[in-house]
Amino acid sequence: MSRGDGAGGSGSYLDGQLLVAMPGMADNRFARSVIYLCAHSEEGAMGIVVNRPARKVTFSDLLVQLDVIKAEETIQLPATAGAVQVLKGGPVETGRGFVLHSNDFFIDNSTLPIDSRVSLTATIDILRAIARGAGPDRALLALGYSGWSAGQLEAEMQDNGWLNIPADPSLIFDEALGSKYERALRMVGIDPARLSSDLGHA
Structure with a gap:
């Protein structure tokens, strides 16, 4: 091909x-x-x-699965965390998470600015930040990539x-x-x- x-x-x-x-x-x-x-x-x-939505999984589910938060803490998540959609990012490395987000959030040596408005971060640190309400203004979590x-x-x-x-x-x-x-x-x-x-x- x-x-x-x-x-x-x-x-x-x-x-x-x-x-x-x-x-x-x-x-x-x-x-x-x-x-x-x-x-x-x-x-x-x-x-x-x-x-493309990921079937039968929510952002809060993933936070619990990855031990970012405990199950009983999901009710305390900030509204910004509840708004993060979980998508099927593509057929490659579907067990890995990639967060596309607005450029108001950056982690040294982890965040890749793609253009002036969108960045990509693929470490668990961004999930912890979102769970605390300290993450980017806009974000989506993709499982896998193309x-x-x-x-x-x-x-x-x-x-x-x-x-x-x-x-x-x-x-x-x-x-x-x-x-x-x-x-x-x-x-x-x-x-x-x-x-x-x-x-x-x-």
Whole structure:
């Protein structure tokens, strides 16, 4: 699947943008997915699906499972912790948690600023901070991530598998997961109802 043709060598990397699955997406696991791209280079890419809920698990459940809090303390969690959604970030390392969050929170040597508005932290320290009410203003927890080897994402985009669009934090962190796909397309003037699998190259 990988063609190794790079990103064109012109610095056209897509970190901090959204990938929206097109009808031509060959991999059913990513049908109607919206992915926030955290890293993209000639070596490959990594992103988090932001519109797929993790089934039967809440943020407070995970805090208890990871011994961040005791079960009887869940009732004392701040409202900001209760608002953190748990998502299926992708098929790679599904037992690992990745927190996408607003840039008002930073841990030295742990937090990766992706753009001026969104960062990624993958240590338990951010979960402890959120449980204390000292975490970021906006956050989501993804279980697993989506990854591409060198040239693979570029090849999928050339095959009309993905459309890249500017990221909007209000869309990334919005709790209305079911409408994110349609809203992402409308942000660039595409009517989802008129999208077809024979969409031509733009």
